[in-house]
Amino acid sequence: MELYRKGIAELSEMLRKHETSSKEITVSVLDRIDKVEDRIRAYVTLTRDAALSMADNIDRDTATGNRKTLSGIPIAIKDNMCTKGIATTCSSKILQNFVPPYESTATTRLFEQGYVLTGKTNLDEFAMGSSTENSGFHTTSNPWDIERIPGGSSGGSAAAVAADECIAALGSDTGGSIRQPAALCGVVGLKPTYGRVSRYGLVAFASSLDQIGPITKNVKDAAILMNIIAGNDPMDSTSASVPVPDFTASIGRDIKGLKIGIPKEYFIEGIDPEVNAAVQAAIRQYEALGAVPVAVTLPHSDYAIATYYVLATSEASSNLARYDGVKYGFRAEGKDLIDMYMQTRARGFGPEVKRRIMLGTYTLSSGYYDAYYKKAQQVRTLLKQDFEEAFKTVDLILTPTTPTAAFKKGEKTDDPLQMYLADIFTISVNLAGVPAISIPCGYTSNNLPIGLQLIGRHFEEEKLLQAAHAYEQATDWHKRKPDL
Ligand code: GLN
Numbered sequence: 001m002e003l004y005r006k007g008i009a010e011l012s013e014m015l016r017k018h019e020t021s022s023k024e025i026t027v028s029v030l031d032r033i034d035k036v037e038d039r040i041r042a043y044v045t046l047t048r049d050a051a052l053s054m055a056d057n058i059d060r061d062t063a064t065g066n067r068k069t070l071s072g073i074p075i076a077i078k079d080n081m082c083t084k085g086i087a088t089t090c091s092s093k094i095l096q097n098f099v100p101p102y103e104s105t106a107t108t109r110l111f112e113q114g115y116v117l118t119g120k121t122n123l124d125e126f127a128m129g130s131s132t133e134n135s136g137f138h139t140t141s142n143p144w145d146i147e148r149i150p151g152g153s154s155g156g157s158a159a160a161v162a163a164d165e166c167i168a169a170l171g172s173d174t175g176g177s178i179r180q181p182a183a184l185c186g187v188v189g190l191k192p193t194y195g196r197v198s199r200y201g202l203v204a205f206a207s208s209l210d211q212i213g214p215i216t217k218n219v220k221d222a223a224i225l226m227n228i229i230a231g232n233d234p235m236d237s238t239s240a241s242v243p244v245p246d247f248t249a250s251i252g253r254d255i256k257g258l259k260i261g262i263p264k265e266y267f268i269e270g271i272d273p274e275v276n277a278a279v280q281a282a283i284r285q286y287e288a289l290g291a292v293p294v295a296v297t298l299p300h301s302d303y304a305i306a307t308y309y310v311l312a313t314s315e316a317s318s319n320l321a322r323y324d325g326v327k328y329g330f331r332a333e334g335k336d337l338i339d340m341y342m343q344t345r346a347r348g349f350g351p352e353v354k355r356r357i358m359l360g361t362y363t364l365s366s367g368y369y370d371a372y373y374k375k376a377q378q379v380r381t382l383l384k385q386d387f388e389e390a391f392k393t394v395d396l397i398l399t400p401t402t403p404t405a406a407f408k409k410g411e412k413t414d415d416p417l418q419m420y421l422a423d424i425f426t427i428s429v430n431l432a433g434v435p436a437i438s439i440p441c442g443y444t445s446n447n448l449p450i451g452l453q454l455i456g457r458h459f460e461e462e463k464l465l466q467a468a469h470a471y472e473q474a475t476d477w478h479k480r481k482p483d484l
Contacts, residue, residue, distance in 0.1 A: 002028060002032075002164075003020060003024060003025045003028035003029075004025075004028045004029045004031070004032040004164045004165075004167070005164050005481070006167070006217075007167065007168070007216065007217040007218050007220070007221045008073050008167055008168055008216065008220075008221040008224050008225070009218070009220045009221055009224060011025055011073055011167060012071065012073065012224075015062075015071075015072055021055075021059045021062075021072070022054075022055040022056075022058040022059050022062075022071075022072025022073075022114070022116060023052070023055045023056060023059050025055070025072065025073065025074060025167070026051050026052060026054075026055040026072075026074050026116050026118075027052075029051075029074045029118055029164070029165065029166060029167065030048055030051065030052075030118070032163075032164050032165055033046065033118070033119075033165045035484075036143075036163050036164075036165060036484045037165060039141060039146050039484065040140060040141050040143055040146070040159050040160070040163050040165065040484075041122065041138050041139070041140050041141060042076070042121055042122060042140050042150075042155075042156045042157070042159040042160035042163065042165055043076070043118075043119040043120065043121055043122065043156060043160065043165070044079045044087075044089055044091060044119075044120050044121065044122050044135075044137060044156065045079065045086065045087050045089075045119050045120040046118065046119040047086060047117050047118065047119045047120070048118075048119075050086070050117055051074060051116050051117055051118050051119075054111075054114075054116040054117065055072060055074075055116050058071070058072040058114045058116070059072065061114075071113045071114035071115050072114050072115075072116060073114075073115055073116065073167045073168065074115075074116045074117075074118045074166050074167050075110060075115045075116065075117065075118065075166055075167065075168050075169060075170070076117075076118050076119055076120075076121050076156075076157055076160045076161075076165070076166035076168075076169040076170075077107055077117060077119075077120055077121065077157075077169065077170050078120070078121050078123055078127075078154050078156065078157045078169070078170055078171050078172055079091060079120035079121055079122065079123060079156070080123060080126070080127055080172055080202060080203040080205075081104040081106060081107055081170060081172070081201055081202050081203075081212065082100035082102060082103060082104045082107075082201040082202075082203070083100060083103060083104070083107055083117065083120065084100055084101065084102055084103040085099060085100075086099065086100075086117070086120065087099050087120065088100050088120065088203070089120070089136075089137075090123065090125060090126045090127070090203050091122055091123045091124065091125050091126075091132075091134075091135040091136050091137055092125045092126055092136045092329075092348065092349065092350070092353070093136045093330055093347070093348050093349075093350070094323045094328075094329050094330045094344070094345075094348030094349055095203075095323075095328060095329040095330070096136075096329060096330055097329055097330065098328050098329040100201070102201065103201060104198075104200060104201020104202055105198035105200040105201055105229075105233045105235060105236065106170060106197060106198060106201070106202070106212045106229045107170075107201070108201075109228050109229050110170075110225075110228055110229065113228050115228075118160075118165070118166045119166075121140075121154070121156030121157045121159075121160055121169060122135050122137065122138065122140045122155060122156030123135060123152065123153045123154060123155065123156055123157075123177075124152045124153035124155070124177075124352070125349070125350045125352065125353050126203070126205050126316070126320065126353055127153040127154075127172055127174055127177055127205045127210075128153065128205065128316070128352050128353055128356055129152045129153050129352060129419065130151060130152045130153070130176070130177075130180055130412075130419050130420075130422035130423055131149035131150075131151065131152045131155065131407075131409075131412065131413075131419065131422070132149060132150060132151075132152045132153065132155035132156060133149060133152070133409065133410075133413050134152070134153075134350060134352045134353075136350050139409055140155045140156050140159045141159065141409075142159065142162075142184060142185060142406045142448075143159055143162045143163040143185060143482040143484060144162070144185070144186065144406065144447060144448055144449060144482045145406065145446070145447075145448060147408055147409060148184075148406040148407060148408050148409065148448070149184070149406055149407060149408070149409055150162075150181050150184060150185050150406065151180045151181030151182075151183065151184035151185065151402075151406065151422075152177060152180070152181055153172075153174075153177040153181075154169075154171030154172060154173070154177045154178050154181050154182075154189075154215060155181045155185075157169035157170065157171040157181070157215045158171065158181035158182050158184070158185040158187055158189065158215050159181070159185055161185070161187045161215050161216065161217060162185035162186055162187050162482060163482065163484060164481070167217070167221075168214060168215065168216045168217070168221055168225060169214070169215045169216075170212055170213070170214060170215070170225075170229070171189065171212070171213060171214075171215045172202055172205075172210055172211065172212050172213070173189075173191040173210075173211050173212075173213055173426075173430065174205050174206050174209045174210050174211075174312060174430060175209065175308050175312060175423045175426060175427040175430050176401075176422075176423035176425075176426025176427055176429075176430070178190065178191050178213045178214075178215060178438075179191055179401050179426050179436060179437070179438035179451070179453060180401060180402055180422060180423060180426055180438075180451075181215075182215055182401070182438045182451060183401035183402050183438045183440075183449065183450065183451020183452075183453075184402065184405065184406040184448075184449060184451070185406075185449060186440045186443075186449030186451075186477070186478075186480065186482070187215055187216065187217060187440070187478075188214075188215070188216045188217070188218060188219055188221070188222050188437065188438065188439050188440070188468070188472075188478070189213065189214070189215045189216075189222075189437065189438045190213045190214050190222045190226065190435070190436075190437045190438075190461070190464070190465075191211055191213045191426075191429065191430070191435060191436050191437075192211055192212075192213050192226065192230065192435050192461055193211075193240070193433060193434060193435045193458050193459050193460075193461065194208075194209070194211055194238070194430070194433035195238055195239055195240035195242075195433070196211070196230050196239075196240060196242075196435070196459065196461070197211060197212045197213065197229050197230055197231075197239075198212075198229075198231075198232075198233030198235065198236040198239045199211070199212065199236050199238065199239070200233055200235035200236045200239075204315075204319040205312070205315070205316055205319065206311065206312040206313075206315035206316055206319070207238070207315055207319065208238075208311070208315060209308075209311070209312060209315070209430040209431070211430070212229065213226075214226060214229070217478065218472060218478055219251065219437075219439065219465055219468045219469040219472050220248065220251055220469065222247075222437070222465065222468075223247035223248040223251055223465045223469075224247075224248060226247040226461060226465075227244075227246060227247050227248065230244045230247070230461075231244040240459070242459055245462055247461060247462055247465055248465075249462065250462040250463065250465055250466035251465055251466060251469045252469065253466050253470075254289070254290065254470065255286070255289055255290060255291050255466065255467050255470045256289075256290030256291075257290060257291075257292065258286075258290070258291040258292070258395050258396065258463075258467060259291070259292050259294050259393065259394040259395050259396075260283075260286055260291050260292065260293050260294065260394060260395065260396050260397070260398050260454075260467070261293075261294050261295075261296035261390050261391075261393070261394035261396065261397040261398065262283065262293050262294065262295055262296065262397075262398055262399075263296050263297060263298045263301070263390070263397060263399060264295065264296075264297060265297065265298050265299070265301035265302070266298075266301070266399040266400065266425055267279075267399075267400075268403075270403060271400060271403045271404075272403060272404040272405065272444075274405070274442075274444045274445065274450070275400050275402070275403065275404060275405065275444075275450050276400070277442075278441050278442030278443075278450040278452075279398075279399075279400045279441060279450075279452055281441075281442065282398070282441045282442075282452045282471065283398060285471060285474055285475065286398070286467075286471065288474070289470055289471070289474060291467070293398075294393060294394050296390040296393065296394055296397065297386075297390070298383075298386040298387065298390060298397075298428065299386060300379065300382045300383050300386050301383075301386070301428060303379050303382075303383070304383060304424070304427045304428040304431060305420055305421065305423070305424060305427060306376075306379075307376045307379045307380055307383065307431060308423075308427045308430070308431060309359070309420060310359075310363050310372050310373060310375075310376035311373070311376050311377070311380065311431070312356070312360075313356040313357075313359040313360035313363065314360040314363050314364045314372075314373050314376075315360070316353075316356050316357065316360050317356070317357045317358075317359075317360025317361045317364060318360070318364070320349075320353065320357055323344070323345065323348060323349075324341050324344065324345070325340055325341060325343075325344030325345075325348075329348070330344060330347070330348045331344050332344040332346075332347050332348070352416070355416065363376075380431050383428050383431045383432055384431065384432040384433070386428075386432075387428075387432045387434055387455070391457050395456075395457075395463060395467075396454050396455065396456055396463060396464065396467055397454070397455040397456075398452065398453070398454055398455075399425050399452075399453045399455070400425055400450075400451070400452065400453065401425060401426065401438040401451030401452060401453040402422060402425060402426075402451060403421070403422075403424060403425065405444045405448035405449065405450055406448050406449075407422075425453060426453065429453075429455055433458060434455055434456060434457060434458055435455070435456050435458070435459075435460065435461045435464055436453055436454060436455040436456065436464070437453070437454050437464045437465070437468050438451040438452065438453050439451065439452055439454070439468045439471065439472060439477075439478070440452075440477035440478050440480075441471075441475070441477060442477060443477070443480070449477075452471070454467055454468055
């Protein structure tokens with residue numbers, strides 16, 4: 001098998017045995033990018049030269065015994081994580097020429113371990129969207145059908161992993177942006193517990209919801225990346241001071257007796273019959289593995305989308321106030337200072353970002369704060385309590401990741417509300433702050449991937465990874481590759 005097709009665990013083993021080098025792997029991935037990237041367009045910036053020199057350094061250190069860790073694995077990073085000296089655009093015209101003077105904590109930790117940066121991946125502008133169609137630059141194609149979207153907002157990262165244009169990637173998830181594109185591209189995506197991974201250097205969209213996580217070819221690789229990126233960081237006051245386990249330790253343990261909650265609110269009318277059938281089959285597979293399905297209820301689920309779009313837009317309107325043409329990136333000419341601000345923001349932001357800034361400014365305004373923002377915070381507490389209640393009787397909760405498989409480009413762009421519904425099954429998880437993973441669980445009749453979501457208690461990623469791995473090993477879905 002070509003090197004670019006393999007995952008982190010397998011390549012690390014080969015590197016350890018000196019059967020390959022970081023350079024060989026990196027060249028294999030860069031060649032793959034040359035072959036397919038014009039059809040997929042997963043990247044905003046390719047860092048070919050940096051990748052080759054990083055790989056050379058690692059091989060040299062390995063040869064001279066200067067290195068304790070043996071990574072050297074090519075990784076792609078969503079372009080909303082700051083990379084020192086490398087453009088970080090958030091796929092927004094307003095940050096088109098922004099080159100950060102500092103490195104995010106997540107990428108710092110990866111590079112310290114010898115990971116090699118292949119480039120920065122496309123996203124919906126400022127991570128606002130579910131398809132990458134809101135990118136200020138271009139839309140990424142789904143490797144399974146290039147007429148379709150890869151999901152979003154981490155669509156570039158998910159497509160790059162699915163098309164083998166990297167060995168693994170990082171994404172960020174505010175309402176589903178890791179899990180939804182992972183599901184639509186047939187790869188694994190983990191949103192960690194809020195606070196598990198430092199947000200330092202992640203360009204803020206909605207700070208109380210944003211979380212960085214891995215997008216990988218298999219479950220074990222997600223655990224390997226979690227071991228590197230998780231953990232307290234003094235640079236992020238919301239990062240949690242809880243012990244970081246070895247996330248790979250639970251992998252391979254059986255799941256006999258594990259109680260898996262099936263929430264009736266997630267098996268609704270409107271869910272695609274093929275998606276429903278695949279998820280039902282996955283429940284039976286879990287039973288065959290010794291897990292016990294238990295009916296649970298998350299009674300406030302109906303309010304999740306509305307609650308999210310009040311809170312996320314409120315936080316976004318505040319976070320995005322910093323783009324004024326003075327401190328960062330793009331600056332338009334103006335008659336005076338105020339006009340310069342207005343021209344810069346009018347031309348720098350795309351329509352979805354503007355819509356959200358307006359919505360969020362409205363919900364935070366003194367006349368409407370109690371009716372919208374405060375009310376949404378109260379409902380958020382109810383949604384969190386729903387999960388707490390359910391987790392009194394079950395270990396995990398199982399749902400579809402998305403109501404449908406990947407949709408066609410342009411299908412939902414004229415109707416923002418339809419686009420918002422793409423995250424109906426992922427959004428509550430961010431509001432509650434709990435971790436969740438999406439793994440492949442089947443294909444539609446036209447060969448589009450379907451994703452299964454497992455949701456866990458706060459800081460119980462290990463159990464998620466254990467259960468996800470058990471299912472993965474019992475099925476072959478993760479072995480299929482798009483025909484490119
Ligand atoms: N699709 C959701 C939104 O548009 C979630 C995005 C995300 O998780 N970053 O806000």
